[in-house]
Amino acid sequence: EIETSSVHTGKDNWTKTWKLVWWLGRCQVTSLSTAEFLCSICLEVFDDPVAIPCGHNFCKKCITEHWKANAPCQCPNCKKDFNTKPELHVNTFIAEMAAQFRRKEAAELGNVPCDVCTGPKLKALKSCLVCLASYCESHLEPHLTSSRLNRHQLIDPVENLEDRMCERHGKPLEMFCKNDQMCVCLLCAVLDHKTHDKAELGKKEVEIKQMIQKRRLKIQEIKHSVELSDDNAEREMAEGVQVLTALKESVERSQVEFIDTIKEKRRKTEKQAEGFIKELEQEISELEKRSADVEQLSRSEDHLELLQSFPSLNTSQSTKDWTEVRVHPPSYEGAVVRAVSQLKETLSELMKKMFEAELKSVQQYEVDVTLDPKTASPHLILSDDGKQVKCGDEKKTIEDSPERFELCCVLAKQSFSTGRFYYEVQVEGKTNWDVGVARESINRKGKITLCPQNGYWTIWLRNEDEYSACANAPVSLSLSSQPEKVGVFVDYEEGVVSFYDVDAAALIYSFTNCSFTEKLYPYFSPFLNNGGKNSAPLIISPVNQTE
CATH class of the missing domain: 3.30.40.10 (Zinc/RING finger domain, C3HC4 (zinc finger))
Structure with a gap:
């Protein structure tokens, strides 16, 4: 100045x-x-x-x-x-x-x-x-x-x-x-x-030119990102159209099969009814003929002729007993259910393939996660390599700090404020656990309510089989199988946190439309030991992608 x-x-x-x-x-x-x-x-x-x-x-x-x-x-x-x-x-x-x-x-x-x-x-x-x-x-x-x-x-x-x-x-x-x-x-x-x-x-001119060059390189980088985005969009659209087209064709096939089934049942019923009607009409014709014969004999005065002809007029020998004959309308009630059930099975197979592809896609963003002892509650026991955590029977005497949780929680050393990341946690053998991510400014003292409003995006297990997504209003999860390994994926810019059952290749739950403004840390809670019933550790395991 x-x-x-x-x-x-x-x-x-x-x-x-x-x-x-x-x-x-x-x-x-x-x-x-x-x-x-x-x-x-x-x-x-x-x-x-x-x-x-x-x-x-x-x-x-x-x-x-x-x-x-x-x-x-x-x-x-x-x-x-x-x-x-x-x-x-x-x-x-x-x-x-x-x-x-x-x-x-x-x-x-x-x-x-x-x-x-x-x-x-x-x-x-x-x-x-x-x-x-x-x-x-x-x-x-x-x-x-x-x-x-x-x-x-x-x-x-x-x-x-x-x-x-x-x-x-x-x-x-x-x-x-x-x-x-x-x-x-x-x-x-x-x-x-x-x-x-x-x-x-x-020198100032050189410095300015260098700044210009850096910005030109940044423009190229941004353009390249746009090109990648376009390529990804085209690929996703192609795959999506292929999947949805297959689903549409499956629905159309199910519709055709459903209509053909109904038509076939109706055709069989109509054919059976036509057969009965034709047979009845033949008997009516025969009976009308005999009725005319009876009328003619009734006018005859030759009683001998009447007695000789009477046995041939017996209708019981040439006619059918129609008392129990019925045309039963076919049952159509289960046809729709069976068609939808078959479609659901097809959709489930398709969804499984999609989730397998999705899981494989997010696994490429695997990061090396280790537990941070500075944040671990005094109740927790961490392995030397920082990959396992469980709750001990006694509270340890260690120095307190603002970073340290009071309850059975711990964060990872690694933090993320951009891009995408993924890690997997083994939860096998546990009756209670919490897994997810948390922002840097979370409250770490006293009772904690897990929800996005408080800076936590997590799911948990309680009482062996009660799964929930810890949203601002908790969401109960109905899972077809109990996960033994949970995958956690975060897309910072898109505001997405997704949880997967790794072995079943199934999506458990996704938080969407999240607004991240701080560093995010992987979050773990092995929960209380519960007298040894919940003594198994949470284990951060390397990703094992299967072809």
């Missing part, structure tokens, strides 16, 4: 100020907004700026006329009153800064003319610090093609190039002396400012 009070008038300091302004321009000080150089009275760029005792700056003419029109003498900005009218002196530093700002704006508008053009001045493309001249496109060509001139230092077009050269040695001003607050050339730095603290502009 440069205080304006340290800049004085005088020829030498005038030159220093010019050079200082140029150096500040190279350091992008002149990239300040226009408002930094406006008089608050006329709202124009300062003209003969003066500083009054309260520190505010105005155009000399503006503040003079303001005080003539308004009494007493008061600052237009802060309203500070002055008993006597302050003596006004032009602030040369601010004046030159304002002038530099005007020139910079003019340059940005393309108003730096070519110094070689004899007719109308064309817009300069570059300025040469050796020739101290600016050149348009045609007059710049020798500097680009001549072996003698192409060594000259070219910059973006600026006016007053002589202010960028050392008056004493005629060399470009390339360094800034912090002691004398002035720009100097390389010879000045060696001869007159050898012991002074200097800032080499060339």
Whole structure:
């Protein structure tokens, strides 16, 4: 920072100020907004700026006329009153800064003319610090093609190039002396400012270029991440479409099979009914014929003929007893259930394959997790390698600290604040346990309520077979089998914490839409020993991926 009070008038300091302004321009000080150089009275760029005792700056003419029109003498900005009218002196530093700002704006508008053009001045493309001249496109060509001139230092077009050269040695001003607050050339730095603290502009330029290069590399890194994201998205969509298409086809097959089953049962029923109806119609025809015969015999007076024909009219010998004959409508009630049950079985097989693929996918983010004895409750016993923990029968006497839990809990040494990670815990043989992750700022003293609101994302087992996800409202979990090894996966950016039954390759539960803002630590609680019933340790085990 440069205080304006340290800049004085005088020829030498005038030159220093010019050079200082140029150096500040190279350091992008002149990239300040226009408002930094406006008089608050006329709202124009300062003209003969003066500083009054309260520190505010105005155009000399503006503040003079303001005080003539308004009494007493008061600052237009802060309203500070002055008993006597302050003596006004032009602030040369601010004046030159304002002038530099005007020139910079003019340059940005393309108003730096070519110094070689004899007719109308064309817009300069570059300025040469050796020739101290600016050149348009045609007059710049020798500097680009001549072996003698192409060594000259070219910059973006600026006016007053002589202010960028050392008056004493005629060399470009390339360094800034912090002691004398002035720009100097390389010879000045060696001869007159050898012991002074200097800032080499060339080094600053190299540093800035390195920063630019790092940011360009970061852009490439981000673009590569986007490309990977696109590839992953395409792959996931393809796999998802394949799975859902297979599921859709399975549903359609089940629907066709269900409809065919119903139709077949209806067809059999209709065929049976048609057979009965045809048989009944035949018997009716036969009976109608016999009825006509009986009617004809009943009119005959020949009793001998009647007696001889009567046995042939006996209907019991040629007709069927239809009393117990029934057409039973088929049962359709179980058809839908069986179709859905078959579909569920297909879906279960499909889900199992999906979870196997998902588990294998998250296992690639395995991290090496070890328990941190500094956080372990005095009730816990940790193995020497930091991979096992169980609850002892007695509380140990160890030094307490803010990091240490009072109850049967312990964190891992490793923390994560970005990306994805995965680890597995063997829980076989235990009747009670807690597993998950916790944020750094959790409460570690007294009774702890495990829930995301308190910084814990965990699941637990209680009373041998009662599984729950410790959400803000606990969620009871119904598992088809008791996990012997639990996998824990975290995606920090996506806000996901998932738990897997490793052996069954099944998803146990997922916390989603989590908002992580702190470091996350793997969290373990082997729970109380319970008289030896729960003495088995929790074991952090290496991932064993199966092909």
